[in-house]
Amino acid sequence: MNYIDLFAGAGGLSEGFKRAGYTPIAHVEIDEAASYSLRTRAAYYHLKENNQFDTYLSYLRGEIPRNELYSKIPEEVLTSVINLGIGDENNTEIFNQIDRSLDGNREVDLVVGGPPCQAYSLVGRARSEHNMKKDPRNFLYVQYANYLEKYQPKMFVFENVLGLKSAGGGVYLQNMEKLFNKKGYNIHIFSVKAENFGVLQKRRRLIIIGWRQDFIPNLPDLDNYESGLTSNVSSLFADLPIIQAGEGADKFSEYTQDRNDYLAAAHIRNGITTLTQHIARPHRLQDKEIYRIAVDKWNNQKERLNYNDLPDYLKTHENRTSFFDRFKVVAADLDASQTVVAHIAKDGHYYIHPDELQNRSISVREAARLQSFPDDFYFEGIKEGANRTAAFKQIGNAVPPLMGKKIADNLSTIF
Structure with a gap:
């Protein structure tokens, strides 16, 4: 099973799916620093899977620089990370790069990822002069739908903040469902708690699972999921x-x-x-x-x-x-x-x-x-080198990998 990760960030959701046995086709991310993190993680997996893990450890120890680490990795692995913003001005180039990764002979099983959440978050709206109504990020779900139309995955996993339910009085979520239906997908909306997946953090998120209308999946009950993994901070x-x-x-x-x-x-x-x-x-x-x-x-x-x-x-x-x-x-x-x-x-x-x-x-x-x-x-x-600010930003924006893996494990039984 393979997947495309849109609005990938540093790759928290992707990390969960990769660990669950899925194969990434491409990661698309506008932030340059996060794109480097994605390449380094791609290097990690390539080296680990090819019995060259000592090279990655040498990088973590500071014994070799980043460009030397990347020189050990096939070009197609590094270029599967696409550092472009998803939108009309870049989509043709992104499609071309994804198509090269697909090599013309593979279907796409999954699209995962979610647009930036600031436009839907309660905090973001409270701090915005216009309540985020004029923020173009409100409509990035339209771009997401374009990728569904292009690649026709069997399913998709769309992650965002709970505020999406109330943003625009609920209009954005309603329009989103109508658009996904128009593209040939039914959806189910889950409200999840990260701590139920074993993450030691109170994190409330919306997970939208979509599936092509040509089959009916037996969806997991993510709202009430309990991993049983607990501890204290x-x-x-x-x-x-x-x-x-x-x-x-x-x-x-x-x-x-x-x-x-x-x-x-x-x-x-x-x-x-x-x-x-x-x-x-x-x-x-x-x-x-x-x-x-x-x-x-x-x-x-x-x-x-x-x-x-x-x-x-x-x-x-x-x-x-x-x-x-x-x-x-x-x-x-x-x-x-x-x-x-x-x-x-x-x-x-x-x-x-x-x-x-x-x-x-x-x-x-x-x-x-x-x-x-x-x-x-x-x-x-x-x-x-040490990039504390960039690292904190990527971490704060991420989907917890442990939650991503549990979702991926549950979806794997559907295919």
């Missing part, structure tokens, strides 16, 4: 080195403990001994003082910090009537953290590490683990 951080704000190593450092049961079962720590991207952003002294207060309040009183309760000398935001929880601890003793979003690339105030002695926001690797990315997944920037 402390299990994600237990084996990582202690670092302070501004510290850490991009390539590479070592674990401080053996992997625990959750890290093994979730495929997060899957055999390699090379730890990468456990790097933390620096913080101002004032922010670090707020972090100490927030961590102490949670660890000792099980209370969240209300911004207005801070001493006046620590309160610099003019808005005192909303966003009271703008400083929030990733609580180690809970079974799921708050949702990891792309804003983590701008500051870490909403993702404070629970260890007061470390006194920092979470590292790139810790954020990736909250999203269930395996430790051998490396997040690239446009330029080679």
Whole structure:
């Protein structure tokens, strides 16, 4: 079974489908840094499948540069990542590149992926002057439908935020269903919780499963799915080195403990001994003082910090009537953290590490683990080297791979 990944991001959903045994034909992604991450992941799989995994480990250790890693990979593997924006101006070129990957003799089983969610999200609409009504991303589903018409996959998996249900008073979702029906597809809309799939994060998402009208699938009940895989957030951080704000190593450092049961079962720590991207952003002294207060309040009183309760000398935001929880601890003793979003690339105030002695926001690797990315997944920037901001953005925008795999496993029984 093969698939095309549209609006692929760093490849979280694709990672799940790949691990479930599906074969990627192409990934289409407009962001240049995320496209490099996709190429590096394609290199990982190629080298692993061809008994050359030491080459990938050499890259993670910083022993070879990115261009040398890519030089070991067939051109058709690297060019299957298409760094173009999906739209009328690029679709012909994207179609041509996908067709070359198909080599004229394969049907497409699946299309996966979902357009950027800012136009549908409640937060995005709240921050927008026009409630996102004029945002062109509202209509990227039309482009998605064009790819369904072109490749006629048996099924598709469309992921987005729950806000899609209410965006435009529900009109976008209604129009989406009408358009998909017109292209020959029926759909079912699921509202899923990432923690039900074993992800240690509260993440609510809309999953639309579509299928060609020439067959009737026996769909899984994703709304009520329970993987049975549970733990608490402390299990994600237990084996990582202690670092302070501004510290850490991009390539590479070592674990401080053996992997625990959750890290093994979730495929997060899957055999390699090379730890990468456990790097933390620096913080101002004032922010670090707020972090100490927030961590102490949670660890000792099980209370969240209300911004207005801070001493006046620590309160610099003019808005005192909303966003009271703008400083929030990733609580180690809970079974799921708050949702990891792309804003983590701008500051870490909403993702404070629970260890007061470390006194920092979470590292790139810790954020990736909250999203269930395996430790051998490396997040690239446009330029080679430590790219903390680009990595955080990709992680926050991603679909948790563990959730993607469970969805892929459930769909595999239909084919």
